[in-house]
Amino acid sequence: xxxxxxxxxxxxxxxxxxxxxxxxxxxxxxxxxxxxxxxxxxxxxxxxxxxxxxxxxxxxxxxxxxxxxxxxxxxxxxxxxxxxxxxxxxxxxxxxxxxxxxxxxxxxxxxxxxxxxxxxxxxxxxxxxxxxxxxxxxxxxxxxxxxxxxxxxxxxxxxxxxxxxxxxxxxxxxxxxxxxxxxxx
Amino acid sequence: xxxxxxxxxxxxxxxxxxxxxxxxxxxxxxxxxxxxxxxxxxxxxxxxxxxxxxxxxxxxxxxxxxxxxxxxxxxxxxxxxxxxxxxxxxxxxxxxx
Numbered sequence: 001x002x003x004x005x006x007x008x009x010x011x012x013x014x015x016x017x018x019x020x021x022x023x024x025x026x027x028x029x030x031x032x033x034x035x036x037x038x039x040x041x042x043x044x045x046x047x048x049x050x051x052x053x054x055x056x057x058x059x060x061x062x063x064x065x066x067x068x069x070x071x072x073x074x075x076x077x078x079x080x081x082x083x084x085x086x087x088x089x090x091x092x093x094x095x096x097x098x099x100x101x102x103x104x105x106x107x108x109x110x111x112x113x114x115x116x117x118x119x120x121x122x123x124x125x126x127x128x129x130x131x132x133x134x135x136x137x138x139x140x141x142x143x144x145x146x147x148x149x150x151x152x153x154x155x156x157x158x159x160x161x162x163x164x165x166x167x168x169x170x171x172x173x174x175x176x177x178x179x180x181x182x183x184x185x
Numbered sequence: 186x187x188x189x190x191x192x193x194x195x196x197x198x199x200x201x202x203x204x205x206x207x208x209x210x211x212x213x214x215x216x217x218x219x220x221x222x223x224x225x226x227x228x229x230x231x232x233x234x235x236x237x238x239x240x241x242x243x244x245x246x247x248x249x250x251x252x253x254x255x256x257x258x259x260x261x262x263x264x265x266x267x268x269x270x271x272x273x274x275x276x277x278x279x280x281x282x
Contacts, residue, residue, distance in 0.1 A: 022261075
């Protein structure tokens with residue numbers, strides 16, 4: 001069903017309100033803020049072109065799927081040798097031996113964002129666990145939304161998230177957790 | 186100190202299994218009420234829940250500068266408005282370029 005005769009109306013209604021979520025998710029997936037903005041812009045262009053065929057249900061999930069594909073395409077162009085199995089987002093944790101052992105994009109993001117101890121604990125997580133924590137706890141996605149971004153079943157998101165949080169809890173000092181406890185109070 | 190009964194231990198085990206989904210608001214109403222009631226009754230499980238709430242809040246407060254995020258979202262809003270009004274994706278003048 002086509003919702004609106006004028007595509008701009010559906011675009012404004014379903015896409016624009018999701019911009020903050022799209023940006024937070026993009027920040028979880030990219031190195032620099034400018035990369036995140038580029039990724040969201042790609043997503044917006046793709047969404048605009050496809051808005052006529054969008055049925056109006058679950059716009060966030062629809063947009064997150066578009067964002068995921070846009071991100072995979074960008075990674076394919078940037079690192080074609082790493083994307084043979086499209087594992088870039090699912091994150092099986094396997095490291096391609098041809099990958100230079102240098103600071104990854106997520107290393108940079110985390111260093112900018114988190115305090116030393118929290119950063120160390122998050123960095124100690126495996127890639128799949130770290131991505132889920134960033135998407136659910138930092139970007140605020142639901143399990144279903146995170147599953148859509150990562151291209152994995154919801155149950156996988158749940159199990160990865162629970163293991164990741166348990167590890168973080170075990171590694172962080174009470175002083176670090178108290179910061180969060182204070183802000184949540 | 187009185188030891189926990191078998192029934193209490195079973196409740197704690199069930200709560201531990203559902204705790205993360207409870208904290209993330211991913212449980213239905215009935216289970217949410219069940220888990221919430223247990224967390225109020227059981228000091229041990231209640232403290233566990235508080236620790237995880239603090240962990241999540243710590244991750245949230247450690248996020249990037251909110252002002253920078255707001256500015257980025259504003260720029261993206263302008264890009265979206267331009268796209269919607271003209272169909273021009275502005276590839277010659279991209280925000281992040």
